[in-house]
Each structure stands twice: as structure tokens, then as C-alpha cells.
Amino acid sequence: MRHYPVRAAIFMALAAAAMPGAAQVAAPSAAVAGDPAAPVFVQKLANDAFAVLRDKSLSKSASRDKFRTMLQENVALSDIGNRLIRRQRATITPAQYQAYQAALPEFVLTAYPDRLYDYSDASVKVVRTVARGPMTDVFTRVTRPGAQPVDAVWQVKKTGTGRMVVNNLTVSGINL
Template sequence: MKQPLIALIAALSALAAPALPAAAQVGSASAASPGDPAARPFVEALVGDGFAILRDKSIDRQAARARFRQILQRDVALDDIGMRLIRRQRTGLTPAQLSAYRAAFPEFVLNAYADRLYDYADARVQVQRTIGRGPYTEVYTRVTRPGAQPIDTIWQVKTRDDSSGGKLQVNNLVVGGVNLSLTQEADFTSYIAKNGFDALVAFLKTANARSLAVQAGNK
């Protein structure tokens, strides 16, 4: 399987996916209202937290990984994203299959990308504007790195209306015009079609175990 483009990880790397609603496919920037006024400071704080981890020389990779896990759990709709990626297969899955996938997916996101984030510690993100699109607010940012072309990134932020108390969470990301939810969903769908759903879960678990072994060897 090619390496997936998971929303938050790509977002932090660029410092940087429920059935996919039409709002997740970013439209023209000429539309409508600025959306939820809390979305802009939310994204700025999220990016700032990510940079703080990357640039903190006093902590090792294991401690940094633990902090990234906290960010994922707090600020990213991981379960929604994970279930979106398998929306076409979900009705045919057993409760045990769903449970195994939901347990493996968040850790896979972390283990697959945490160490790669350090390549982007010198990046800078500037928020340019926000646009409201139904239940979402799109936060437009420009990512710059020394010696590299700028990358325009759009964070899709949703105010949750469930037991989370309505807190904001990242629901999708568009990087350089690429909708990461759609890209990742296509990747998972292709893998499942060729290998089966249980093979996907086994792949996620194997990747997690391999990453943990590498971490142990680097201590």
C-alpha cells in the first residue's frame, strides 16, 4: 500500500479523511461568510502546538510522539475520518471487524508519520482567510519553507454537536489542491478490493508493531 495522506499528519507536515459530504470538496473561495470565528485561532493554536513539539530540543522522540498523540486525540476527528475512509465497505462489516479497525487506525496515523514531521520544523504557516460552508469553516493558510515553493492549504474545521461539547476539530485537509480525504479513501478502497478488509486491518497492525520495534531499538 502506498503511504496514506492522513489529514492532520499532512497538515502538521506542511506546517503541514461519515459519508463524505459535498462541503468536504472545497469550492470557490468567492463564496459566503467567514464561518465560525473560533476556527482561525483554533488552527493557529494547533499549528503552534505542533511546531513547539518539533522545535523542543529538550524532549526525545518518544516524548514527542506522546505529545503528538494528545494533539491527535484532542483536535482531530480521528474516528470520523477513519470511518469515512471505509464508508463503502462499512455496511458489510461485522462489529468485530469495525472494532479492530477503529482500534488500529489512530495509532497507525501516529506511527506512520510522527518521525517524519521533523523534516518540516523550519516551515511557517500564515492564515490568510476563513470561509463558512454549511457546518464547516475552511481556514486557508499558506505554508512556506526556506528554498521551497509555498503551498496553499485549506483546513476543514467542524464544530461537533455531540458529547464532545461542541469543540472544534479538524475534519479534512486540502494541500496544494489535493483533497486528502478523497485521496486516502481511494487508497483504502483499492487495497480492500485487492486484499480484503481483514488484510487492511492486519496491515495497520503490522505497521504499528514494526514502528514500535524500531522505537525500542532506538532507545
């Protein structure tokens, strides 16, 4: 499967709402539930992201600043970027790699925000969690009035300091 840097933007809670598609969250299983802090983290991140979308007192510039902060604090963007470029990594110079790592967050922040305002009426509900080694998959359902639900699986991990971050996201069965 090919990966593109633009898809890293989907790692924000609101991006899950921006991807239309059929519901695909699997039924609960006997799998180990994973870190109990992971669903709390995902729910809070989603709620905070949608609160930014709903806040009419913020300009688009102020909203983007809040998204930038949320992204930097809650998404393993460097790890994601490394996975996205891994096939090309051996063919680029260190300077090109550094430029890529520096540009990726800004690109992510400018690729989707305007589009996501259409989803300010969406809500995210945690359906279940499953342990995957050191990661926890958090299965969610994004709903908005009059639209089909969208299912997303957030892969969450703890950093070396014990903070939770989004490490990957699959939306409607598509690994982003």
C-alpha cells in the same frame, strides 16, 4: 477518489508542511467568513505542533506522545475514519470495524512523525476563512525557507460540546 487511512495523518498541522506542492490558495472572495474561532484554532494547533517539532529537549517518543494527545484532542479521527472506510463498511464484521477504529490512531501516529521533523522550520499563516454550512474552511499557507509554499484548507467543525476539531484537510488541492 480513493482514500487511504494513512492520509488521515495529514490532519495534523505539521503534516501540511510535509506535503510539497505548488501554492493553490484562492484569492479572497465575497463568501461568508465562517466561525471566527476556526482560524484561531487552526493557527494555535499549527503553532503547537511546530513547537513540538522544534523542542530539542523532547525525545522522539515524547514527541509522539504529544502528537498522540494533540491528535486525540483536535482531530475528528473517528469521523474521518468512518469516511475513509464507508465503501467497505458493509462488507466487514463489527469486530473488524472495531479493530479498524482502534488501530487507526496508532497507525496515523506512526506513519508520519519521523518524516515531519524535516519541517520544524516551517510556519503556517491563515489566509482566509469560508463558511461551509456548519463547517468553516480555513485556508492556510505553509512556508519554509528555500521551499515552495504549500497551501492547505482545513475543514473545522464544532463538536456537540462546542470544541473545535479538524474534520478534513486538503493539501495542495488534494483531498486527504
